[in-house]
Amino acid sequence: MSADAASNVIALYQTYAADFDRSRSRVLMEKHWLDRFLVYLPPKASILDIGCGAGEPIARYCTENGHEVTGIDASPALISLCR
Template identity: 40%
Template structure:
């Protein structure tokens, strides 16, 4: 029988291990090919919403270095503190993405159950049909969908673009 931790337990895990996460993730960029492709689709100085931004390493850092303006959201206070310290010119919001309403539009949005420090770690997951429906309902075309990409640490990737 699998145990699914509560949202509070997950946030606590992130808070307790934020600095370790930041050190391990900063130079462990297994999803770089997808983030590079994502960034190549952005306009100059694009506004990007990074849901579940963690410590900002390496994804937000890469996007910032390409000239994007990042608004990061994470439920961990410690992760947001790391973001603010490392990238003070960007906007970092401590909030639960499931209930957050920013009431503004972004040019792009970036956002899997894994194990970290021996504990179950949740990133984000919807049924594939729900992802496709959400993209369509919000005016996006699906550019690519790869299930458990071996070149990306087994992550599943959804790449969409807002229709003109």
Template identity: 35%
Template sequence: MIQMEKGERKNVYKVYNKIGRWFAENRYADSVEKAYLNEIIQKLPQDAKVLDLGCGDGKPILEYFINHHVNVLGVDASEQMIELAKINFPSTSFLLKDMRELELVEKFDAIIAWHSFFHLPADDQPDMFRIFRQHLKPNGILLFTSGTERGEVWGMNGGENLFHASLDTTEYQTLLQSNQFKVLKHKINDPDCGGANVWMAQYKPR
């Protein structure tokens, strides 16, 4: 991605309200995340429930859990993406909500924030670790993607500029530790996963 003219920075979901259908049609079809998803599925207890934050239209991640008979709640702040997700998976529960405002009573066995968390401004990212913690059961798994350096990047998608932000690796490590997460895996520019920077951590309340 290259630096571009600035657009919507605070609420990127508004851009997905414009490009949702284009994004759903043009997103890669293969589940490049499946190695990580399989690892999570192996760690899940029976009758587990997963929270997919920034679920989009539900493909391919939410779909992958459904196909493995795992109960999933999909959350997205984009009305268009939630509408598409409900069409794709009419028997699955979805919630239209900004992840920064999430206050559910229910706790989950895993939280996935794949290519969604990094749409938040850097200043909004630290508090998300409190939200992750509050919505996970003890020993629950957190999977998210990030950048490796503090900064902002804009990328063109469907004719619209999409904002991405990141803290640096040390900041993420500190946030995870201070919120009682143990890092299970951290892979930078995973070549088997589209070059994603992947974090997998386990909530270990003291």
């Protein structure tokens, strides 16, 4: 992907952050895969969530299961929603 294309994607997430967050279901359709992943972590593990968006529902699930999550995302608007 070219730098211009990547910038365009980030700009879209910036512009439509609230819409993207609203349209992202809070239903954890990834639960099966997350449970398979989390079972291998020690208690209170630190998790880096790359492309975390607003942190819902994946980061929330990880924190509710006792882990510390650090999220990074290229969209400051989505990070703001996450906070």
